[in-house]
Amino acid sequence: MSALKKIFDKSKIWFAVAWIVAYCVLMSVGDALSGLIGIEKSVTLVIGAVLSAILFRFLYKNDLLSDYGLCAPKTSVRSMLCYLPILIMLSANLWYGVALNSSAIETAFCILAMFCVGFLEEVIFRGLLFEAMRKDNVKAAIIVSSVTFGIGHIINLFNGSGAGLLPNLLQIVYATSAGFMFVMIYYRSKSLIVCIAAHGIFNALSVFADETDVTIGMQILTALLLTVITGSYALYLAFSMKDNKNDS
Secondary structure (H helix, E strand, O other), X not given: OHHHHHHHXXXXXXXXXXXXXXXXXXXHHHHHHHHHHOOOOHHHXXXXXXXXXXXXXXXXXXXXXXXXXXXXXXXXXXXXXXXHHHHHHHOHHHOOOEOOOOOHHHHHHHHHHHHHHHHHHHHHHHHHHHHHHHOOOHHHHHHHHHHHHHHHHHHHHOOOOXXXXXXXXXXXXXXXXXHHHHHHHHHHHOOOHHHHHHHHHHHHHHHHEOOOOOOHHHHHHHHHHHXXXXXXXXXXXXXXXXXXXXOO
16 A cells, blocks of 8 residues: 555556556456456456455545545535436436346346446546546546546457447447546536446446347447437536636
């Protein structure tokens, strides 16, 4: 932990970048090793759980939990439109049917791994990266957090997940929009709790998506709707916020 603290104190941006690189590389290695073992997400879950524990312990030990959004939201549910756009987004993986695509043990591993992904990606991209940049330029911080989160999904083309080129490109588009939504939720509510929960549930429900008869047109339509829903909600949050004198 002392090594992490030294990096954090020296440069919060490089600390965030280091976590992004470590996360992408190690989770991809986990996916590859899980494939070799023949039990989907088995190694990925272990790596995700370890990384989550390390990051949480670091923030807890240095009294940084609330500074990085691991606290209750500071805004009312009503002012956030009761998070209804998020609820619509969460249903997207079930729009075309429900199926049990893996064995019971693999399904359990996948669900747990996806919740680790939700925690890590939100704390890293919305917490560490955004907070490292926001004091200098909050608009740039919002853009960088959103875009890097979206583009980061290109790794699915190379980590053995089996993602095709078009589905992956579509994922990058709506993930960027979702990243914009999540960072605006965090910026407004000062909390990542809703973001972590929504991100984890969305990913976990993908385990039950029935893609048997899903056409390219349906994939494009889904990506378009997700982009519109999340992007519109993000814009609503951006324009409905009161000016913050502490932000540039």
